[in-house]
Amino acid sequence: xEKQNLRRSQKKVITNEVxxxxxxxxxxxxxxxxxxxxxxxxxxxxxxxxxxxxxxTKRKIVQYCSAYGFSQKQYRDICEGKIGKIQKEIxxxxxxxxxxxxxxxxxxxxxxxEAKVLQVLRRIKxxxxxxxxxxxxxxxxxxxxxxxxxxxxxxVRIRHIVGSYGxxxxxxxxxxxxxVFVTDIQDDCISIIKNLSEEKLKxxxxxxxxxxx
Numbered sequence: 001x002e003k004q005n006l007r008r009s010q011k012k013v014i015t016n017e018v019x020x021x022x023x024x025x026x027x028x029x030x031x032x033x034x035x036x037x038x039x040x041x042x043x044x045x046x047x048x049x050x051x052x053x054x055x056x057t058k059r060k061i062v063q064y065c066s067a068y069g070f071s072q073k074q075y076r077d078i079c080e081g082k083i084g085k086i087q088k089e090i091x092x093x094x095x096x097x098x099x100x101x102x103x104x105x106x107x108x109x110x111x112x113x114e115a116k117v118l119q120v121l122r123r124i125k126x127x128x129x130x131x132x133x134x135x136x137x138x139x140x141x142x143x144x145x146x147x148x149x150x151x152x153x154x155x156v157r158i159r160h161i162v163g164s165y166g167x168x169x170x171x172x173x174x175x176x177x178x179x180v181f182v183t184d185i186q187d188d189c190i191s192i193i194k195n196l197s198e199e200k201l202k203x204x205x206x207x208x209x210x211x212x213x
Contacts, residue, residue: 014052017061020078022050024068027086037141038151039067066152111149114158117175119147121165123183136164 025035025046032043032050039046040063048054065075074086122132122143129147133140145151146161162172175181193201 012052015056016079016081018050018052018056020075021056021061021064023078023083024064024070024075025050027083028068030068035067037139037145039064040138040142040151040157042139066154112153113176114153115147115149116181117172118153118158118161120175120181120183121162121167121172122147125165127165132165136161 025032028035030038032046035046036043045054049056049060061075062072065072070078070086074089078086122129127135129143130140132143136143138146142151146153146157158172159169162169196204
């Protein structure tokens with residue numbers, strides 16, 4: 001029994017760096033389930049990391065800081081126990097958001113062309129967000145947050161998603177340069193067809209039939 005307890009304790013190492021990650025999440029008022037889609041991992045993995053059962057690497061520190069909206073300097077301050085200083089900084093940001101409704105919305109949701117292109121690539125592959133999540137290894141909620149501009153997109157994350165969908169970065173760049181997205185054209189065509197009268201639909205059907213595979 002003593003050996004078994006020792007074995008378990010050896011796997012659990014809670015350092016100041018690990019505790020700081022938990023503090024960042026708590027300062028944002030996030031539960032582990034709320035934080036999971038922002039980080040792009042399962043809430044169980046966050047639990048294991050905060051309990052010292054998963055190795056904390058520099059890459060993970062950057063990933064969690066970015067997801068929670070903290071700078072590397074703020075993270076180091078939290079590691080050193082300067083919680084009061086960080087709380088004051090957060091209060092200043094919250095005050096600005098409350099004063100300006102427009103700022104509050106942009107703070108939470110920022111649409112980018114990169115996020116739109118990732119959605120376009122997913123739709124070209126005819127993948128639902130559920131199916132896309134299994135390809136990328138992200139949760140379905142994370143895919144939704146990415147496409148809705150709620151998660152900051154790094155080049156590493158973009159490359160991962162593009163590759164997971166079976167595309168190259170050249171494909172991604174091609175769509176980034178497009179003035180009109182193919183999926184928008186498809187949606188527009190479907191909308192036009194749905195609103196055609198029966199007479200007009202019968203008139204254009206022979207032409208549309210020629211484009212069948």
